[in-house]
Amino acid sequence: MAENPKLTILGAGSWGTALAALTARNGVSTTLWGRDRAALAAMAASRRNQRYLPDIELPAELAYEAELATAVRGAGIVLIVVPSHAFAAMLDEIAPLLDAGTAIAWATKGFEPGTGRFLHELVAERLPGRAAAVVTGPSFAREVAAGLPSAVTVHSDDAAFAQQLAGLLHAPNLRAYSGGDVLGAELGGAMKNVLAVATGIADGMQLGLNARAGLITRGMNEMLRLGVALGARPETLIGLSGLGDLVLTCTGDLSRNRRLGLALGQGVAIDEAVRRIGQVVESILTADEVARLADKHGLDLPISAGVRAVLHGEVTPVDGLKALMAREQKPEYPHGLFGTD
């Protein structure tokens, strides 16, 4: 791959725009594609993403392209940052348009809705034979775009590609690490969104700081048990993509998933809460897929299951909490630290 590959970012929401601003500021030749031509033209003219990051001035070096074929042509790396429900269709759209050597990366957090398949599985199936990497970690778009200190991680089976992409993202105020556990990195980034709803609900109900810490810790335990059952490495789950993003999203009010929980805990109806947030809230789809994976592996993940039930209106937040508190008393680690013995 070229030493200074052209980077094309697909998805001009908050995170796609923030990443594009970051790499363009880093001197990487970056093109941003979004499906909304008018919004993209307005961004090019004003150098602002008025809807998603209105306070951020975008770098003059950032290029915009509304034609998908033109956007991906000649790209060394295509980085996909659309919501998970649009991910598979995005892969199908670009498949016939990509140059032979173009590598694929994604910063989407979630699974294929309805199947529980990981996004890397979709990439391997629809764009076989290409270097592939996930970009994840605790990183609110607005803070990255504002240049506040952050850390992310890039995982790939291809160590050289993970290292190369991390190098393109690495900046004076952004530490980009790399690793080789794609599944673990994806699982943490997806599952923390569900757990953020749980802590949001507890905080919305004003249950106190002890409740929040208990939920984060037991939520981490659920992530470890599911992750290890699926083949993730425990160290990935206690790293930036798992624990790091869990802490951020469970405690930071910039999180849309946490804000959904806060609203539900305050008695707001789910449709109204989603309308107020006005951006993608991945937990709504991810909660079903976590439940599907847990069932498949015979795991009882009570916090994640409770969030799913609340999101489906099967229980109220109050009853969901009562059910969690009424569970049998038991050892903290009945099956060993990672549920492996």
Ligand SMILES: NC(=O)C1=CN([C@@H]2O[C@H](COP(=O)(O)OP(=O)(O)OC[C@H]3O[C@@H](n4cnc5c(N)ncnc54)[C@H](O)[C@@H]3O)[C@@H](O)[C@H]2O)C=CC1
């Ligand atoms: N915002 C953040 O701080 C972070 C977001 N992420 C992840 O990045 C992904 C994207 O999230 P955001 O940019 O935050 O969402 P957003 O709600 O800010 O923007 C979503 C964008 O996706 C576009 N979009 C929706 N459906 C599409 C389709 N079918 N085809 C093409 N584009 C489509 C929308 O037009 C919009 O530009 C999510 O999976 C999210 O979990 C990951 C890390 C940080």
Ligand SMILES: O=C(CO)COP(=O)(O)O
């Ligand atoms: O993934 C994120 C930060 O790392 C963004 O979280 P939300 O999608 O909950 O806003």
